Amino acid sequence: xxxxxxxxRYNPETDKKPHYDRFVVEAEATDRxxxxxxxxxxxxxxxxxYRRSCAHGICGSDAMRINGVNRLACKALVKDVGNKVTVExxxxxxxxxxxxxxxxxxFDHYRSVMPYFVGGxxxxxxxxxxxxxxxxxxxxxxxxxxxxxxxxxxPSFWASGEYIGPSAMVxxxxxxxxxxxxxxxxxxxILNDQYGVYRCHTIFNCTxxxxxxxxxxxxxxxxxxxxxxxxxx
Amino acid sequence: MQxxxxxxxxxxxxxxxxxxxxxxxxxxxxxAIIGVMAALLxxxxxxxxxxxxxxxxxxxxxxxxxxxxxxxxxFGWDNGFWQIMQFLIIFFGGxxxxxxxxxxLEDYVHRPFWQIVIKLLIFxxxxxxxxxxxxxxxxx
Numbered sequence: 403x404x405x406x407x408x409x410x411r412y413n414p415e416t417d418k419k420p421h422y423d424r425f426v427v428e429a430e431a432t433d434r435x436x437x438x439x440x441x442x443x444x445x446x447x448x449x450x451x452y453r454r455s456c457a458h459g460i461c462g463s464d465a466m467r468i469n470g471v472n473r474l475a476c477k478a479l480v481k482d483v484g485n486k487v488t489v490e491x492x493x494x495x496x497x498x499x500x501x502x503x504x505x506x507x508x509f510d511h512y513r514s515v516m517p518y519f520v521g522g523x524x525x526x527x528x529x530x531x532x533x534x535x536x537x538x539x540x541x542x543x544x545x546x547x548x549x550x551x552x553x554x555x556x557p558s559f560w561a562s563g564e565y566i567g568p569s570a571m572v573x574x575x576x577x578x579x580x581x582x583x584x585x586x587x588x589x590x591x592i593l594n595d596q597y598g599v600y601r602c603h604t605i606f607n608c609t610x611x612x613x614x615x616x617x618x619x620x621x622x623x624x625x626x627x628x629x630x631x632x633x634x635x
Numbered sequence: 636m637q638x639x640x641x642x643x644x645x646x647x648x649x650x651x652x653x654x655x656x657x658x659x660x661x662x663x664x665x666x667a668i669i670g671v672m673a674a675l676l677x678x679x680x681x682x683x684x685x686x687x688x689x690x691x692x693x694x695x696x697x698x699x700x701x702x703x704x705x706x707x708x709x710f711g712w713d714n715g716f717w718q719i720m721q722f723l724i725i726f727f728g729g730x731x732x733x734x735x736x737x738x739x740l741e742d743y744v745h746r747p748f749w750q751i752v753i754k755l756l757i758f759x760x761x762x763x764x765x766x767x768x769x770x771x772x773x774x775x
Contacts, residue, residue, distance in 0.1 A: 561742040594644040634639040
C-alpha cells in the first residue's frame with residue numbers, strides 16, 4: 403500500500419519557521435513508522451533528521467508525535483496508524499532540527515530527583531538482600547526508558563517547563579519505594595514543591611503515552627500519598 | 636512490603652492546599668448528605684422539583700426556602716446549626732473552587748506579571764466571598 407507521510411520540517415540554518423513536507427512511501431501494513439522514515443531518508447530526502455538507535459523499543463530515542471499521539475516510531479505500525487500519517491516532534495521541548503528536540507531540559511529534571519541508588523553504608527560487608535515482594539513494589543517504574551513520551555504529552559509540562567514532569571517522578575518512585583534505598587525522604591522533599599507532584603492534575607495523558615505501559619499516574623499518586631502520610635507502604 | 640516511616644518532607648502552601656482540597660471534597664459529601672436528608676425531612680419530599688431540593692441541600696437558608704412553593708418551613712432552617720452548615724458549605728466550596736482556579740492558572744497564563752495579578756484577584760474574590768457569606772448567613 404501507499405502511505406502518505408506529512409512530516410514536520412525545520413532547519414534552523416535555513417528556515418525562518420517550521421513547515422511540513424509530504425512524502426509517499428510504498429509500505430506493508432506491518433511496517434513500522436521508523437521503517438518509513440528510514441526509507442524517506444535513504445531514498446527521497448537525506449536531510450530528514452530524527453533520532454533512532456536500537457529500533458526495538460528499548461533505547462527510547464525515537465519518541466515522536468504520530469497522528470497527534472506520542473509514540474515510539476519503532477513500535478508504531480502502519481496498520482495501527484493508517485495510510486495518512488502526520489509525524490511531528492514531541493511537544494514542550496525546543497526543536498533543534500526536524501524531529502529532533504533538545505532533551506537537556508528533560509534530563510535536567512531527571513537528574514534533579516537523584517535517580518540513583520543511595521545505600522546505607524559506604525562499604526557494606528555483606529550483600530543487601532531484598533525479598534521478591536519488596537522488589538515487586540517498584541517493578542513497574544523500573545521499566546522507564548527515558549523516551550520523554552510521558553512528560554511531553556503532559557499539558558502541565560507544555561504550560562511550564564519548570565514542572566519536573568512525569569518521567570522524573572517515575573524515576574524518583576523507582577528509588578523511593580526501593581526498600582534498600584536511604585534517600586526517599588530527600589527525594590520526596592524535592593517533589594514536595596509547586597513544580598513537583600502538585601502540578602500533576604491527573605489527566606492520565608502520561609499513562610496513555612507510555613510505550614512501556616507504566617502506570618505513571620498511579621505512581622505519581624503513590625508519591626503524593628507518601629508525602630502526605632510520611633510513610634512508604 | 637513493610638511500611639517504612641520517613642521524616643515529613645515539610646509544610647508549604649501547596650502541600651496544605653493539596654490536603655485541604657481532598658478533605659473539603661470529602662466534607663462536601665458529608666454536608667450534602669446531611670443537607671439532603673434534612674431537606675427531605677423538612678418538606679422537600681412533597682416537592683419533586685430537583686432545583687429546589689438542591690437549593691435547600693446546598694444552601695439551607697430560610698430566604699431560599701421561602702422562595703419555594705412549600706409554605707412556612709422557615710422555622711426548621713432558622714437556627715444556629717443551619718447557619719454553621721451554610722457557612723461551612725460556602726467556605727469549603729468557595730475555597731476549594733478558587734484554589735482550583737489558582738492551581739490551573741499557570742497552565743493558561745504564562746507571564747509572571749499576569750500570574751501575580753490574577754492570583755491577587757482570586758485572593759480578593761475569596762475574601763469578598765467569605766465576607767458576603769458571613770453577611771448573608773447572619774442576616775438571614
